Amino acid sequence: MATHIDWRAWALSAGLGLLGAPLASAQLQVFACEPEWAALAQELGGEEVDVYSATHPGMDPHHVQAKPSLVARLRAADLSVCTGAGLEVGWLPLVQRRARNARVLPGAPGHFEAAAEVDLLDRPARLDRADGDLHGEGNPHVLLDPRRLEQIARSLALRLQQLDPENAHRHRARWDAFQARWREAEARWSRQSTPLRGRRAIVHHQEWVYLFDWLGIERVAALEPKPGVPPSLQHLSALAELPVADWVVVSPLDDPKAAHWLSARTGAPVVVLPHTVGALDGADDLVLLFDVVVAALLQALR
Numbered sequence: 001m002a003t004h005i006d007w008r009a010w011a012l013s014a015g016l017g018l019l020g021a022p023l024a025s026a027q028l029q030v031f032a033c034e035p036e037w038a039a040l041a042q043e044l045g046g047e048e049v050d051v052y053s054a055t056h057p058g059m060d061p062h063h064v065q066a067k068p069s070l071v072a073r074l075r076a077a078d079l080s081v082c083t084g085a086g087l088e089v090g091w092l093p094l095v096q097r098r099a100r101n102a103r104v105l106p107g108a109p110g111h112f113e114a115a116a117e118v119d120l121l122d123r124p125a126r127l128d129r130a131d132g133d134l135h136g137e138g139n140p141h142v143l144l145d146p147r148r149l150e151q152i153a154r155s156l157a158l159r160l161q162q163l164d165p166e167n168a169h170r171h172r173a174r175w176d177a178f179q180a181r182w183r184e185a186e187a188r189w190s191r192q193s194t195p196l197r198g199r200r201a202i203v204h205h206q207e208w209v210y211l212f213d214w215l216g217i218e219r220v221a222a223l224e225p226k227p228g229v230p231p232s233l234q235h236l237s238a239l240a241e242l243p244v245a246d247w248v249v250v251s252p253l254d255d256p257k258a259a260h261w262l263s264a265r266t267g268a269p270v271v272v273l274p275h276t277v278g279a280l281d282g283a284d285d286l287v288l289l290f291d292v293v294v295a296a297l298l299q300a301l302r
């Protein structure tokens with residue numbers, strides 16, 4: 001994370017050094033499962049946290065190898081900040097078992113799940129991961145709705161105060177500043193995104209549902225017949241018969257072949273959106289991430 005590197009750079013320039021600095025042990029050690037939660041924890045925790053991100057923007061958070069380095073990081077953590085709702089079910093439980101750190105297990109104050117703080121969309125009547133469905137507990141990709149993100153941020157700020165009462169006043173001040181900045185940005189996005197309302201999108205993976213819920217964009221269909229199941233020619237052919245969508249939305253992680261196939265047949269433009277902080281140039285923090293998303297959707301309409 002850029003913010004993380006900045007902090008390290010600051011520590012170096014302040015002559016604190018990186019190894020064995022007493023300050024480091026005073027910081028809350030944060031294990032973030034995805035770059036967006038690393039960015040949020042860094043924004044809200046400032047100098048009081050040392051944030052590690054288990055994944056980088058080029059990795060699919062559904063599929064991560066439970067490497068020993070992750071185990072070591074979780075073992076040392078005071079707080080884990082993950083998505084939950086089954087997003088990390090393929091790897092995090094294994095890392096948790098191996099790390100043997102009760103401070104960050106479900107139910108402990110050091111365990112934070114973003115999805116537990118908001119209303120989930122696509123929540124099924126019953127848990128079902130049949131046929132490779134990766135979203136059997138409801139859609140876990142809660143990041144891209146600024147309203148939900150504010151709820152998550154508020155809860156995380158409170159958790160930081162709870163875990164680090166000595167610095168509670170600093171955490172509160174950073175939360176106030178974050179909320180003010182966030183609301184200002186949200187008003188700007190609302191103004192800019194008026195032309196997006198009522199538009200129609202086909203997506204590769206169902207990871208834009210919260211974005212569309214916020215922007216009033218209609219979800220037409222997904223190239224994946226089920227979350228995590230690759231597009232088939234039969235499925236794509238059926239989508240080509242639908243009324244033309246305004247975009248075919250993919251992330252930089254998706255194989256774009258299916259999207260381009262559909263685009264060539266229907267004329268709907270393919271638009272690549274960043275799915276997390278750092279996934280595309282310019283999406284370097286949470287505010288910039290939404291700036292890039294809104295701008296890319298508007299640009300593709302022209």
Ligand SMILES: [Zn+2]
Nearest residue numbers: 134206207227
């Ligand atoms: Zn997914």
